[in-house]
Amino acid sequence: MNKQEIKLLDEAFALPENTRWSSFGEGHANETWLGEIDGEEPVVLRRHNPNRTEEQILSEFKCLDLLHDIIGYEVPKALYGVNQERLTEVEGAYYSVFELIEGETPPLDKVETCSQSGQALANLHIKLWEERDAFRFAEQERPGVSKETLKSGAALLAALSELEASKNIDAKYLSSAYWADMETGLDEALGKLGNLNETKHLIHGDFGPPNTLISENSGELVGVLDWDECRWDLPVYDVAGVYPFLCEIDKSLGEAFVDAYFTGLKGSSHPLARRESEIRALMAAVQYVATYKEFELMVENHLDEPEYLAQLLEQLA
Incomplete structure (x- = not known):
């Protein structure tokens, strides 16, 4: 400033x-x-x-x-x-x-941190499901991910081509054929997730240990930050969105997060509590859509990060 x-x-x-x-x-x-x-x-x-x-x-x-x-x-x-x-x-x-919310960001490389965050997300989702009618306005004001709300492959290709980073990205990612294939993959992933439409409620949209705060004294999770991506959408996006990030550090971290989430839902009224096997089978589809949305965010905001953009494009290939 x-x-x-x-x-x-x-x-x-x-x-x-x-x-x-x-x-x-x-x-x-x-x-x-x-x-x-x-x-x-x-x-x-x-x-x-x-x-x-x-x-x-x-x-x-x-x-x-x-x-x-x-x-x-x-x-x-x-x-x-x-x-x-x-x-x-x-x-x-x-x-x-x-x-200012008092607290500190938890260490991201500990299984205990990821288990704590997974449990917290379960608690959060249970409350948001129970109180979903209070947030019904978000269905119109903050709509979820769909083919209508996402940019087309052609629009993203045009936006990518304007970035300086495009000069350092493999040319195959700048072809119309690649983006046509990617849109086909997006359609398939969204189609698989269509069976979960009745599970929608307000979600955080970017949940994970980096967006939480713990008490410096007790170590308990006390705050959830960065709600600017909150929307009326499938709760599975909150579960699967951070999973690849944690697995990049260590696969056990991603597994600890997801395991703690489903353990935390058990016995609750939340619709995913009874669909764990189905949700785990859909994780790849969720991650594909989430990666597409992340790429859209990057190019929309003109974020010239060639290595990260190339990584996202490789995941979508």
């Missing part, structure tokens, strides 16, 4: 001029800063995904407001500015200020 942006943001959210800002994390499309204020609680500033509209961001806040009283974990709480607005636009970007 430059000095002018900081000045405008301080004014919009009534923050002292001497607020000390430091980078607090950066994802594919968002960036956050920690704001330290003498004599007051720290705050977190977020610059939102540039592809999010004002309406989409406000609908995320609507979800977060409801989640506070439902799920049993801390979630981000957006604060109001001087005009009773929780969103302000500065130099073409949307910003919000949130309360």
Whole structure:
């Protein structure tokens, strides 16, 4: 952030001029800063995904407001500015200020961490299933993954070709034939998942140990962060989305996460509690769709990361 942006943001959210800002994390499309204020609680500033509209961001806040009283974990709480607005636009970007959730990111290379996260996701999904009617608005405001909501292969090829990274990617991934095959694979994967449509409720959309916080004292999981991908969709996306990432570290981590999730669902009313074998058989289809969506996010946000883009393209081949 430059000095002018900081000045405008301080004014919009009534923050002292001497607020000390430091980078607090950066994802594919968002960036956050920690704001330290003498004599007051720290705050977190977020610059939102540039592809999010004002309406989409406000609908995320609507979800977060409801989640506070439902799920049993801390979630981000957006604060109001001087005009009773929780969103302000500065130099073409949307910003919000949130309360800081106390805790630390758990170690990602431990089976215990992944088991803890899997259990937490089960708890989260049970609550979201039981309270699904409260989030029914998300069906329209934050729709799930479908052929209609995903960009076509031709559109993604055009977007990829504009990136500098395309010069370092195997030419076979830049052919119309490759993308036609990929769309066929997407259609097949979405078709297999059609039998799960009745299991939909609000999902996190990007769940995994990196988006959780644990207590520094007890080690218990206390917070779930980064809800900007939350949507009305199949809960299996939350289960399978992080699985390949954990398996890249060690396969036992991915297995621990999934095992703990299904163990946590047992005896509950959640529809996946009685369909474990079926869901495990569909994991590859879910991962294909999730990878397609991840690639779409990368090129939509002009993220020039040739190695990661090539890795995603190889997974989709």
